[in-house]
Amino acid sequence: MAFVTRFFTDLGQWIHEHITKPEMIASIFWIVVKIILIYVVAKICIKIADKTIAHMISARDKSPLKFDRRRTNTIGSLIHNLIAYTINLICIMLILGQVGLNIGPLLAGAGVLGLAIGFGAQSLVKDVITGFFIIFEDQFGVGDVIQIDSFKGTVEEIGIRVTRIKSWTGEVHIIPNGNIKQVTNFSTYNSLAVVDVTIPLHLDIDKATEILKETVKHVQLLTDDIVKEPEVLGVQMVGTTDLKIRIIAECKPTRQFNVTRLLNIEIKKQLNITQIEVL
Incomplete structure (x- = not known):
């Protein structure tokens, strides 16, 4: 108990001898003012950065191009955190300098540590930077x-x-x-289903073409994967005993294989009904 009493007595005496001096009070006052100023400027910078990020997100929303809102918000949050951490770190360093702490050795130590980490984690840094741009550029x-x-x-x-x-x-x-x-x-734009129908050379081409046109119209009614009426382009290749008639159908992204299978099935059924041989 006596030790505690003596400690506070000595502390009070030290404060009376040093802190109460006019020049010391003025020095402390200006240090506090500078710290408050540094803090306020840091907060203002973060606010400006937030408004800039919000403006960028708003501009992307109004763009004629389609952007994923969730991804845009994720990028905005990532940029905000990066800016906030950087500004706060600078703010702490400036405040430590104002209270008289020598931040030179601290910065030197951080530089050496960062250099060591940089040599050991180059691939990690490369992965992170590339991942950021994959997300940012969509x-x-x-x-x-x-x-x-x-x-x-x-x-x-x-x-x-x-x-x-x-x-x-x-x-x-x-x-x-x-x-x-x-x-x-393969998912950015619509895909294209391509079907070649091979028939004997001696058959009536016009009749076969008309049957195929009616068939592809029917196929479009069977699925939502086709976004545009399929086209019968006509004879694609003529051989010695047969010829190929090409059909194309614009489909939703990555759905061309499903549509191709459906077209093949329905064309085969219809040509069998009309007794047109398929090779």
Whole structure:
């Protein structure tokens, strides 16, 4: 108890001798003013950054191009956090400098540590940066069918470090974002189903063409995957004993295989009914 009493007595005496001096009071006052000013400026900078981010998001919403609102908000939050952390770190460093702490050794230590981490984690940094740009540029999204090198499948997950693709046979390919050099996205635009019907050369081409036109109109009524009335382009190739008539149908992205199968089935049925031989 006596120790505690003596401690507070000595502390009070030190404050009386040092803090109560006019020059010390003035010095403390200006230090506090500078700290408050640094804090206020930091908050203002963060507010300005938030308004800029909100304006960018609003501009994307009004753009004639279609953007994923959820992804846009995610990017906005990511940029906000990055700016806020950077400004707050600078603010802390400036405040420490105002209270008399030497931040030189601290910065030097951080630089050495950062250099060591940089050499040991170059691939990690590359993966993270590439992942950020994949998300920011909206190169592909979850559910898209894409091909990266020899891997083709549906995007299961887009992470900051890796992308997961599930092939149609069930395998999941985990690809570091830094290794993604070229991407083919099959889900961006409508796809095209192409069917070639081979018939004997001696048959009536006009009759076969009319039957095919009626058949493809019927097929369009059977599925929502076809976005535009299929076209019978006509004779694609003439051989010595047969010829090929080509049919195309514009479909929803990645649905061309389903439509191709449906067209083949319905065309075969109709040609059998009309007794037109298919080779």
